[in-house]
Amino acid sequence: SIFANEGNLTLDAAGDILFDADGGDVVLLDGGTEFGRFEQNSNNFRIKSSASNADILLMGSDNGSAVTALTLDMSAAGAATFNSSARATKIGIGMNPTEMLDITSSSGDARIRLDAPSGSDTEIKFYNDGTSQYTVGHDDATDNFVIGTTNVDAPLVTVTKSGVLTANGGVVVDTMTLDTATLTATGNFTVDSGGDITLDAAGTDII
Numbered sequence: 113s114i115f116a117n118e119g120n121l122t123l124d125a126a127g128d129i130l131f132d133a134d135g136g137d138v139v140l141l142d143g144g145t146e147f148g149r150f151e152q153n154s155n156n157f158r159i160k161s162s163a164s165n166a167d168i169l170l171m172g173s174d175n176g177s178a179v180t181a182l183t184l185d186m187s188a189a190g191a192a193t194f195n196s197s198a199r200a201t202k203i204g205i206g207m208n209p210t211e212m213l214d215i216t217s218s219s220g221d222a223r224i225r226l227d228a229p230s231g232s233d234t235e236i237k238f239y240n241d242g243t244s245q246y247t248v249g250h251d252d253a254t255d256n257f258v259i260g261t262t263n264v265d266a267p268l269v270t271v272t273k274s275g276v277l278t279a280n281g282g283v284v285v286d287t288m289t290l291d292t293a294t295l296t297a298t299g300n301f302t303v304d305s306g307g308d309i310t311l312d313a314a315g316t317d318i319i
Contacts, residue, residue: 148160161184165187168183183195226250231252232252233252234250247261247262247264251265256270256272256273257272267280
């Protein structure tokens with residue numbers, strides 16, 4: 113059945129307005145041409161843009177100015193573009209272990225920003241099978257960059273803003289290990305200087 117009206121049509125109800133389509137689709141047309149629809153499909157609610165490459169835009173008013181909060185680009189397989197920030201309690205990208213979070217900049221640098229309030233640490237945690245293995249981040253209390261275990265308060269390596277590196281378990285370079293006050297080489301040890309070599313022992317003995 114068809115209801116024709118040459119002007120505007122207003123539906124005004126003191127209660128709710130219900131659309132009950134046993135076919136499962138509510139179709140939106142302009143001049144007889146479909147541009148979108150609401151669908152019920154296998155108990156899923158689907159919002160569909162019908163025209164080829166026609167985007168879906170979520171819009172609103174920001175202090176009286178119209179803004180497009182979100183654009184779903186159908187010519188790019190539904191790529192989402194947020195006009196402002198996007199917030200989520202958790203972001204998942206799939207179960208395939210070869211998948212990755214890919215951050216690509218079309219021009220200029222690509223950056224990840226972590227911004228915590230004063231008195232708080234910023235951390236990136238690495239897990240294996242749900243167990244925290246390593247943490248990298250900024251320790252607010254010491255103002256150092258830290259590689260640690262469960263958090264930045266359990267440091268393995270720290271780097272100060274002046275460039276001083278501290279490795280709690282020692283430093284290994286090729287066959288040499290520097291740990292506490294001992295430099296150990298598993299093979300021959302060569303000291304080669306283009307200038308002088310100075311050995312300064314405050315205890316007066318060089319053994």
